[in-house]
Amino acid sequence: MNNFSNSDAELIQATIDNDQESFKIFVERYQKPIFSYLYRFLYQNREAAEDITQSVFLKVYQNLNNIDTSKSIKSWIYRIAHNEAANYLRSVSSKKESIFDDEQWSKMADQKEPEEDISKQYTDIVQTALKKLKPKYREVIVLFYFEEKSYDEIATILDSSTNSVGTQIRRAKHQLKKILDSLAPDLAAIFIVLLSLLSIKRGRTL
Amino acid sequence: MKSIDDILRKAKSEVPELSERFSTNVLLKIKEQELTILPQKIIRSQINWFSLIIGIGLLMIALMITNNAIFEIQMSGSLELLSFGTQYLSDFTKYLPLDIIIPSLFITAISAWLLVRSRMIKRGVTLVVAGSFLVTTIGGSALAATSLNGKIQASIIKEKTNIPIISWFYKERARYHMKHDRVQVGQVIEQNSQFVLIKDPYGKTQKIYLPIGMKVTPGQFIRMNGQVIENGFKAAIMQHCNPTSAGKYFMHMGMMMPNEMNGNMMEHHRHMKDSMMQNTGMMHMNKQ
Numbered sequence: 302m303n304n305f306s307n308s309d310a311e312l313i314q315a316t317i318d319n320d321q322e323s324f325k326i327f328v329e330r331y332q333k334p335i336f337s338y339l340y341r342f343l344y345q346n347r348e349a350a351e352d353i354t355q356s357v358f359l360k361v362y363q364n365l366n367n368i369d370t371s372k373s374i375k376s377w378i379y380r381i382a383h384n385e386a387a388n389y390l391r392s393v394s395s396k397k398e399s400i401f402d403d404e405q406w407s408k409m410a411d412q413k414e415p416e417e418d419i420s421k422q423y424t425d426i427v428q429t430a431l432k433k434l435k436p437k438y439r440e441v442i443v444l445f446y447f448e449e450k451s452y453d454e455i456a457t458i459l460d461s462s463t464n465s466v467g468t469q470i471r472r473a474k475h476q477l478k479k480i481l482d483s484l485a486p487d488l489a490a491i492f493i494v495l496l497s498l499l500s501i502k503r504g505r506t507l
Numbered sequence: 508m509k510s511i512d513d514i515l516r517k518a519k520s521e522v523p524e525l526s527e528r529f530s531t532n533v534l535l536k537i538k539e540q541e542l543t544i545l546p547q548k549i550i551r552s553q554i555n556w557f558s559l560i561i562g563i564g565l566l567m568i569a570l571m572i573t574n575n576a577i578f579e580i581q582m583s584g585s586l587e588l589l590s591f592g593t594q595y596l597s598d599f600t601k602y603l604p605l606d607i608i609i610p611s612l613f614i615t616a617i618s619a620w621l622l623v624r625s626r627m628i629k630r631g632v633t634l635v636v637a638g639s640f641l642v643t644t645i646g647g648s649a650l651a652a653t654s655l656n657g658k659i660q661a662s663i664i665k666e667k668t669n670i671p672i673i674s675w676f677y678k679e680r681a682r683y684h685m686k687h688d689r690v691q692v693g694q695v696i697e698q699n700s701q702f703v704l705i706k707d708p709y710g711k712t713q714k715i716y717l718p719i720g721m722k723v724t725p726g727q728f729i730r731m732n733g734q735v736i737e738n739g740f741k742a743a744i745m746q747h748c749n750p751t752s753a754g755k756y757f758m759h760m761g762m763m764m765p766n767e768m769n770g771n772m773m774e775h776h777r778h779m780k781d782s783m784m785q786n787t788g789m790m791h792m793n794k795q
Contacts, residue, residue, distance in 0.1 A: 317544055321534055328530040337522040347523055354525070358533045359542060366547040427518030446515040462629035474511045 309374050313365050328358050331375065334448070335382050341443045342386055344432055353389055357382045376457040383440070383458055390436050430480045438473035445470055555625045562621030565614050566642055572611040573647025575676060578656040579604045584685030584708065584756055587692050590746055591732045598687060604680070615643045656681070660758055683708035683756040691715065691740050692730045692748065692756065695723045702739060705729065708756035714739030721745050728753035 309330075315323035335357055340350035360381050368377060431439055444450045444458065455466045526532070536542075580586065585602030588595035619639035623632050630638070650656075660677040662668060685692070693705030693713060703715045703723055715731060716739060723729055728750050731742035 321537075324537075325530045325534055328533050332525055332529055336525050340522050341520060345520060351525065351529075355529075355533055355536060359536060359540070362533075362537055363542055363545050365544050367545065424518045424520055427514055428520055431518075442515060446512075447519045456629065460626060462631070465629075465631055474515075477515075478511055 313368065316362070317365055324362060331378050332358070334375070335378060338379065338443060338448050339382055339386055341447050342436075342440050343389065345428070349389060353382070353385050357385050360385070373454075373457070376454055379454075379458040380460065386440075387436075427481075430477060433480045434473060434476055438469065438476055441466060441469045442473050442477070555627055558621045558625035559627045562618045562625060565618035565621065566639055569611050569614040569618060569643045570646040570650065572607060572614065573643050574650040574656070575681070576604050576607040576611060577648055577651035579607065579676075579681045581651065581752065582681045582683060582755060582758075584683045584692055586752075587685065587730045587748070588687060588690055590730060591690065591744065595687070595690070602685060611643065611647075612640075615639050657755060657758070664759065678759075682759050689734060690730065690732055691742070692753065693728070694753070694757070695725050695727045695729060697725055698723055706757075708760070710760050716741045717745055718742055 309327070312323045312327040312330075316327065332354060336350055336354045339353050339357075340347060343349045343353070357378065361378055364381075368374065431442060434442065440459070441455060444455045445452075450458070452463045452466045452470075455461075456463045459466065461469075580602065583602045585599050588599045616636075616639075619636040622628055622639060623635050628635055656677075659673075660681060663670070663674050663677045668674065691705070691707065691713060693707040693715075696704045696706050696712065698704075701716070703717055705713050705715055707713055716736070717723070717731075721742075723745075728748035730746050730748050730753075731740065732744040733740055733742040735741075
């Protein structure tokens with residue numbers, strides 16, 4: 302079954318026929334979701350996410366003749382992005398560079414003014430906790446909760462089974478809960494206060 | 508208390524905008540690096556299908572080999588040893604056809620690897636590997652439990668068909684070869700007040716002294732645990748065998764089927780018995 306939209310197929314064919322402008326349109330169609338996924342997966346490192354998004358589209362260009370027509374084009378590009386991100390994480394960890402910046406965490410711990418921007422701090426705390434997750438767990442969380450992909454789509458992207466994706470998400474949530482529980486007591490307290498304030502604030506606006 | 512799902516859904520971070528010239532930069536990079544569209548490779552899905560088919564094929568071969576290994580164990584007569592409890596467990600293990608079992612395990616492992624590599628079965632590696640071994644063992648056992656092997660063996664021996672390896676296996680390997688000083692198996696030919704004459708699966712007539720009170724009738728298959736004595740075998744324990752499985756031990760001897768003796772065999776037994784009685788009589792006369 303061909304899952305490509307006609308325009309995708311036309312753009313790909315035109316690119317193969319040496320029409321570079323068609324590939325530009327194709328890139329513009331998919332650059333945003335791919336960048337968004339990489340940005341969230343790669344610890345909100347804009348520079349890395351942009352570089353990898355670029356290399357993803359270079360790979361896409363080189364492999365236009367070898368697209369697996371049994372899968373959706375979007376999932377195929379996501380799959381390339383997943384592989385590129387995995388390579389990047391491997392290279393970073395082999396250079397022993399810490400992706401998770403402890404300083405960032407400490408700075409956040411000092412932010413004890415919930416009235417400043419409740420929603421932002423709430424997001425930051427969860428994001429910081431997410432940074433402590435193993436990449437494989439972090440990735441499924443990003444794809445499912447932030448990129449709003451279905452289990453089937455995630456399974457295609459990760460070349461795994463739907464059941465396995467479900468298991469990974471369950472384990473990821475379990476790990477995340479543990480991380481949130483193990484946070485410094487003051488942070489845990491802040492987190493609870495933030496949640497309550499957020500609820501109260503939302504209640505008032507309603 | 509908020510659930511972790513709610514927390515995660517609300518924690519979606521903002522994503523900055525990509526630079527406006529991003530797509531242009533991609534095209535520039537393509538030009539700079541002189542990238543070209545690679546020619547069409549053999550479609551990956553074809554390789555995957557090939558791996559899947561070869562994997563399944565090997566799994567079926569492993570299943571057949573496992574079936575043969577189980578059939579050889581059944582035919583060897585070594586299972587009779589286990590009928591007398593775990594005391595003969597180590598003797599039983601000597602009859603395991605490891606030269607068949609190990610290649611079967613090896614082929615199963617290769618097929619599991621191919622199935623995983625094919626990526627066509629969307630299950631975890633552990634599950635695919637475990638599933639492959641289960642298919643081989645359960646499938647092989649199920650096949651060995653059917654009458655298929657017996658039919659193939661009968662056809663090969665009776666019709667003298669010659670299929671390389673398969674004929675050799677059913678003629679030479681899958682046959683009774685259990686030998687134990689303390690265990691005897693055979694079919695009752697005759698019983699008198701003192702002893703029983705049995706025909707063992709090697710075709711030899713044996714004189715058996717049964718435990719007191721034990722009665723058998725000609726044609727029955729029996730197994731005994733005891734010891735060899737001067738003029739026969741003294742059984743301490745006697746059990747009746749399953750005629751279907753024990754009958755198979757005689758497959759190589761004139762196609763005798765369970766509970767069924769052909770005319771030639773009966774004639775042979777009669778002749779053996781007469782000569783034995785004659786010898787016993789002569790011995791008595793010599794003593795006198």
